[in-house]
Amino acid sequence: MKLRKATRGQLKWHNRQLILRAIYDGIADNRAALSQETGLAKPTVSELVAELLQEGLLIEDGLGESTDSGGKRPTIIKFVPNARQVIGISVTADRIFGILSNLNGDISARHYANLNNATQQNAIDILKQVVNGLIAQLDAPLLCIGVGVTGVVDSANGIIHASQALGWFNIELANELHQHYQKPVYIGNNTELTAIAQFAFGKQAHDSTRNLMVLLVNDGVEIGVAWENATYHHGGDIGFLHPSVENAHPLNDSLSWNAIIQKCEALRAQYPNSILPTEGLSYLHIKYAMQHSDALAIALSDQIIQQVSHIVLWAIAFLHPSHVTLAGTIVDLGDTLMSSVISQVQQSLPQAQSVTFSMAHTTNMSALGAVALAIQKELDVI
């Protein structure tokens, strides 16, 4: 393969990111330390720092201590998280949820709109109206927009290939939004973004987890991964897979929320005294009824937990994550779900003893992941 030489512009952008990242990560806080840590010449550092100060992304904040050998006290340079804001959006089957965040992931505004079975073009219009709702609340210049969508997403090219839940196919969403807002737009799969958010702003940002897998179960079934502290990430719909030889049906036929409702109704004849409602059923109803020894709820949850455990086992065997997060509305089943899955995984796969588990509600997390993806792509500091 023939290697192409980096252009002057690319080289400058790369050097600028080195400086920003060193300050953002707390590795260096003055020009001399930046030169030492990045290997860039002092005049180059000074020029780039001046540019970043001018843009407001960095600020000079007093004088530091002089070195042991004495000399002039260095000017301390800090990252300014409020210098720009980022919009993060999560699109699911029934709702478009957005947040306005600074560069540290601190949320200053939340805005959502329901989709109410909107057509594809209407849904994209509603997406823009949610973005507009957040633009109206900006406290600083908008840096970029991140969007998470349920389904198969080509993140590199900004294309939604297939979102069954939304009925969206082959949409160049990033390009359409970029044309409309004249700002960089990045898109990803919602579950993948949930994983990224945990590395960027969640608990996993502070512990030793390196490879994180998110299993999302709500309207459908998705897996997202973020490997090596989110250096690599990917996610997608697995609802069409057949992970079990005993079960000839794809996962969506047993675990999507529509499938759970149908299963509940099919079982109801056997358990006529069940307290589960015939309308407006939720995982919380199932959890509550289980705790009141409702036979239908117990039968239903046994099947759900068995299916989820099977997928988790299958995914651990294939992907070897160090941490698994269960996400989506299914987490309303609570500790029963978590403890049963952990127990089945540890019984069936002793080598997975070191895998840790957590649960997460995803709407906020995938929107926050969209923010993290956008900041990562735009500034390379996450």
Next chain:
Amino acid sequence: MKRTHRLGIVTNNPNQAFQRDIILGASTTAESNGYEVQILLAPQRTRPNFTVEGLSGMLVITNCVPDDYLVQIYKTGLPLSLASHQLDSIPVPSLSPDNFEGVQLLVQHLVETCQRKRIAFIQGDLSQNDGIRRDMTFRRELMRYNLPILPDFFLKGDFEPVVAGQSLRQLLKRRQDFDAIVASDYLMALEAIVALRELGLRVPEDVSVVGFGDAPEAEIAGLTTVAADVIELGRRAARQLMGQIEGLEISGLTLISSELLIRKTSC
């Protein structure tokens, strides 16, 4: 010369704490952006008799005017924002405290910190979104903690302290086997404390009382509440409305976060 824009803020009572703080936040933000503000009174929840001529946009606080009037205004193309009210029939944007988060925080506090297990709920006006959502979330949170959901423990309140007081006094005649009350707003919670004390029940030793929303009278009474920053809600409402006037097409709901304020009436 730059044309001056004028915002109309419609309210049933500009002196009540919630409305007053929204007006304060909205007016400050609008005026600092060069807008004039006009307060429009609609005290009876009937079709108002003020004119919208000359207004650049209108912020309506709660459901102080009939929904069909809002639909009519929306159809004229006048930018419109609703604070603490929503309409499903038209895509007019609105702002609201996060009811889901607020009720979650209250129940979590009562169950996990105060160890309460039998909680009654004083409902708000169930024709208003805030009333409906707080009621719905309360039921969900009872399920989450596996607590009893007894029809007797859901009391009519309508966001009216008098109605709330009557409902609670009737319940107290029948049964007193509850250990906490969540009220859908702080005024009804304050009335609940009065009704409990009339019967010699101690707050919080015998019954914890918490409510949604905050005001100086709640603070003086030591009421544990969840409260959104209502002045901030007003600021955000002005921004939403100004955004529309400046050409942004907006639909949906802006949520304002709620904070748990632990005082003396919970535990």
